Each structure stands twice: as structure tokens, then as C-alpha cells.
Amino acid sequence: MRILLFTGKGGVGKTTLAAATAVRLAGRGRETLVVSTDPAHSLADAFGTKLTGAPALVDARLHAAHVDTRGLVDSAWDELRAQLRAVLAGAGVDELDAEELTVVPGLDELLALTEVARLARTGQWDTVVVDCGPTAETLRLLALPDAIATYLRRAFPARSVRGMVSGMGRQGWIDAVGRLATHLTELRDLLADPKVTGVRLVLTPERLVVAESKRTLAALALRDIRVDGMIANRLVPKAGMRRGPAATWLRTRRAEQDTVLAELRASTPTELRVVEHRAAEPVGLEALASLADELYGRSDPLGASTSRPPSLLQIRPEGTGYVLRVAIPLTEQSDVDLARVGDDLAITVDGMRRLVPLPAVLRRYVVADASVDGDGLVLQFAGATS
Structure with missing residues (x-):
């Protein structure tokens, strides 16, 4: 089972490329789920169909869904909610109901990540492709398990509960903290395992976007999370032998983009693929399949190396x-x-x-x-x- 996380600066086309990758994987015979954790939820627009929180069949071997974090708080995550309540109660915070839990900072992202892990572990799909939110939101998402687990270990060590009063008893509270910390550690280990999880960083060939992408590479490496591929989207086509103002603009713009991409390739060993800007927006299965052909050619979208990167x-x-x-x-x-x-x-x-x-x-x-x-x-x- 593999998990591919697509992220990038807002507006670079990560949703479309995640959908195209899922179409290619399903077309090659893999049972594939593509799921969006992006609050904007534009995955349905890419397929030209309606999607909900429940995986729906959109093509042979291909399912798609949106993660509804608010619905998860209300229904699907009783155990995690109970752990959160127990930890907060043990810390002296009054018990929260499901509605109040929706405003706990970071809970939406935590539930989205938990839902992705749950779907991946059902065994129904060979690959889960995740359309993540923009880069900043993704970095917060991927940092949460490690950050919260570390906080729990530091803020609530077993010895600190001596004399504390909790309705569930001291040992029950310790157990609740331990279960929540274990849950978060398992999420973090899943993300950091290059044999399971890979990150595809989508960018456009512009200096500001590339600069942010380089910062993202460093931030993810700091979390021991592997970026196994980058995709430069919307490369303007070559002008060829054409003449005139439009052809001059194309040559100038393409030369700028080629320079930026050459500098990016020289600064990182991470594989970089390119996709040219299309006149028509790729919407629907046929257009997405055509985009995947340009992106991957004859190669396998999962073909990137799964060797473990150097230890942090x-x-x-x-x-x-x-x-x-x-x-x-x-x-x-x-x-x-x-x-x-x-x-x-x-x-x-x-x-x-x-x-x-x-x-x-x-x-x-x-x-x-x-x-x-x-x-x-x-x-x-x-x-x-x-």
C-alpha cells in the first residue's frame, strides 16, 4: 500500500495533478482512492462530478472522496474524541461536547490526517492519493502528530498526575494520554516511512514559487518526511519557428522558466517532471488521462525510489x-x-x-x-x- 501526498502553493494545480495521477494508477490496474483534505475541495471540479465524505466510484478501480472533518468530529471519531476529552479533563479543563471540539486548534487537520490513515489501512486500495491543502496548511498538518505527541509527553508525564483529581481516576487519565500519544506517534511513523508515504511537491516555474518550494523541502526534511518528486506545472509551450509579438513573448517567458528550472535541478537531487500549460482546463476523466500521459509518459507514477533518505x-x-x-x-x-x-x-x-x-x-x-x-x-x- 502506498500513500502519495500532493501539495504546493495555492493555485499551482496540485488538485488537477493529483487527480491525473490517480487516473493513471487506476488505468494501470491498481485499486486507487484519491481524497481531498483541502478545505477548498476542488477535487470534484477536476472530475466534473459531485463528491462526498464517502468514497465513490468515479471510474474502474478509481474512487474519490472529500474529507469532511466537521462530520468526523460529530460522528466518526468517538474514541479520539474520548481521548481528547480525558486529557483536557485531567488538565483541569471542563469536558467539551462534540460541537465545542470543532474549535480546538489543529483538530480539523488532525482528524483529516487520521481519516486518510484509516482509509489507507482498510486494505481496499493499493494506493491512496491525497490532494492536500496549500503548502502552509500541509506543513501544519504533517507537523501535528509529532508536535502534539511531544507536547503530551512533556506536559503530562506520569509523575505529574500525582494528586490530580479526575473523574476517571488518575490511572485512567494516564492511559488516555498514553493512547492519544501512541495514536499520534503511529500517524507520524506512517508519514515518515518512505516505503509507504511519498510527497509530490507541485510548483510553477516562477522564482517566488520555486523559493517557497525549496523552503518546503527543508521543512519536510526537518520532519523526516520524504519528498520523492516535484512537478513543474504550466510550462509555456515553445514558439518554434513562429514570428510576431506572441512568439517573442513565448520565447522570452519559456527562457525565463527554463532558467528557473535549471537552477532548481542544480540545487536538489529530487526528481523533477514538467507539464506544459494547456489551452483548455483539464476537467473530466479523458482530459486527466491525457494530462497523465504527458506527465508520466510510459513510466509508473510510483516508480520513484523508496529508499530511506539519510538519517536526519x-x-x-x-x-x-x-x-x-x-x-x-x-x-x-x-x-x-x-x-x-x-x-x-x-x-x-x-x-x-x-x-x-x-x-x-x-x-x-x-x-x-x-x-x-x-x-x-x-x-x-x-x-x-x-
């Missing part, structure tokens, strides 16, 4: 200290900040922050120097602390 943290001894490499693709424009938080290293890249547990051998050392090379951050640890 790589450590080696050096002199009387150690060198820690953090494998994140950075650019000259990347804004990086480091801070020590107890036994964790807080890494912030372009506004995206993650607490990374330090290897045990480094916890008695301090960061003496930091630099950047082609493979990421290089941190020098020296001077064991008392």
Missing part, C-alpha cells in the same frame, strides 16, 4: 568533542536558528520549528560552532558541561 541526525567523534550533522537541504537564503532546550535541540528553518532529541552522548556537551554545507547543518559539540 548523523554523529561522529572529532578531537575531544563530536560533530553532529543535521541533514536538511538549505539554501543561501535559508533563515536558520538553533537553541538548546534541555536535552533537545530546537531547530528553526524559515519559521518551521522542531525539537530534536539529542543523542545521549551529546547531552553533556555544548554547541561550540555551527555552519552550513551542501548536506545541511554541521554542529560542533565541545566542552563537556558539569
Whole structure:
């Protein structure tokens, strides 16, 4: 079973390309589900049909659905709701009803991700293609399991509940926190497994969009989530031997786009495919199949490597200290900040922050120097602390 997550800056065409990929996979005999977690829900427009939260057959071996997070809060996730209620009650927050839970920050994204994982684990489909929201929403979505699980471990360790009063009892509350943390950790592991989950980053060949895409590559690497392919959409066609103002505009624009894509290819080993801008919007199965032919040719959409990328943290001894490499693709424009938080290293890249547990051998050392090379951050640890 494979999960493909399509994301990109709003308006770059990720929904259409996710739908086209699903059509190609189904056409090659794979049972395929394409599902939208984007609040805009334009997947139905791509197929030219109505969709609901229940997977519906839109073609042979191809189902499609929208994730209705509000409906999930009201009906489908009793167990998760109970865990949330128990954790909040144990923390001294009055019990919330289903309607109030809809305003808990991040709950919509968490439920959307949980629903995708549930659908994938039913065994009904060989591949689940996910039309995610725009990049910023996707990064929040993919960061949630790790962030909330870490918060639970830190805010509610077992020893902290001594003397706390809970209607379900101290042990029941501990169990509820543990179940919720386990659920979130399992979600996070599913996303980080390159044999299961891949991210396809959709962009248009413009400098601002490419710059955001590079930041997204770094932010996802910080989460140990693999981007196994990029798609440059809406490449203007070549003018050929044509003359006139329109042909001159096409040549100029195409030359600019080719330059941007050449710079992108030189900055990352991630596979990059291109799709030319079409005169007619690709809507419906036939148009999507034609788009998939241009995008993939004879190749398999799942053909990208599933080898595990380098470990986020790589450590080696050096002199009387150690060198820690953090494998994140950075650019000259990347804004990086480091801070020590107890036994964790807080890494912030372009506004995206993650607490990374330090290897045990480094916890008695301090960061003496930091630099950047082609493979990421290089941190020098020296001077064991008392």
C-alpha cells in the first residue's frame, strides 16, 4: 500500500495533478482512492462530478472522496474524541461536547490526517492519493502528530498526575494520554516511512514559487518526511519557428522558466517532471488521462525510489568533542536558528520549528560552532558541561 501526498502553493494545480495521477494508477490496474483534505475541495471540479465524505466510484478501480472533518468530529471519531476529552479533563479543563471540539486548534487537520490513515489501512486500495491543502496548511498538518505527541509527553508525564483529581481516576487519565500519544506517534511513523508515504511537491516555474518550494523541502526534511518528486506545472509551450509579438513573448517567458528550472535541478537531487500549460482546463476523466500521459509518459507514477533518505541526525567523534550533522537541504537564503532546550535541540528553518532529541552522548556537551554545507547543518559539540 502506498500513500502519495500532493501539495504546493495555492493555485499551482496540485488538485488537477493529483487527480491525473490517480487516473493513471487506476488505468494501470491498481485499486486507487484519491481524497481531498483541502478545505477548498476542488477535487470534484477536476472530475466534473459531485463528491462526498464517502468514497465513490468515479471510474474502474478509481474512487474519490472529500474529507469532511466537521462530520468526523460529530460522528466518526468517538474514541479520539474520548481521548481528547480525558486529557483536557485531567488538565483541569471542563469536558467539551462534540460541537465545542470543532474549535480546538489543529483538530480539523488532525482528524483529516487520521481519516486518510484509516482509509489507507482498510486494505481496499493499493494506493491512496491525497490532494492536500496549500503548502502552509500541509506543513501544519504533517507537523501535528509529532508536535502534539511531544507536547503530551512533556506536559503530562506520569509523575505529574500525582494528586490530580479526575473523574476517571488518575490511572485512567494516564492511559488516555498514553493512547492519544501512541495514536499520534503511529500517524507520524506512517508519514515518515518512505516505503509507504511519498510527497509530490507541485510548483510553477516562477522564482517566488520555486523559493517557497525549496523552503518546503527543508521543512519536510526537518520532519523526516520524504519528498520523492516535484512537478513543474504550466510550462509555456515553445514558439518554434513562429514570428510576431506572441512568439517573442513565448520565447522570452519559456527562457525565463527554463532558467528557473535549471537552477532548481542544480540545487536538489529530487526528481523533477514538467507539464506544459494547456489551452483548455483539464476537467473530466479523458482530459486527466491525457494530462497523465504527458506527465508520466510510459513510466509508473510510483516508480520513484523508496529508499530511506539519510538519517536526519548523523554523529561522529572529532578531537575531544563530536560533530553532529543535521541533514536538511538549505539554501543561501535559508533563515536558520538553533537553541538548546534541555536535552533537545530546537531547530528553526524559515519559521518551521522542531525539537530534536539529542543523542545521549551529546547531552553533556555544548554547541561550540555551527555552519552550513551542501548536506545541511554541521554542529560542533565541545566542552563537556558539569
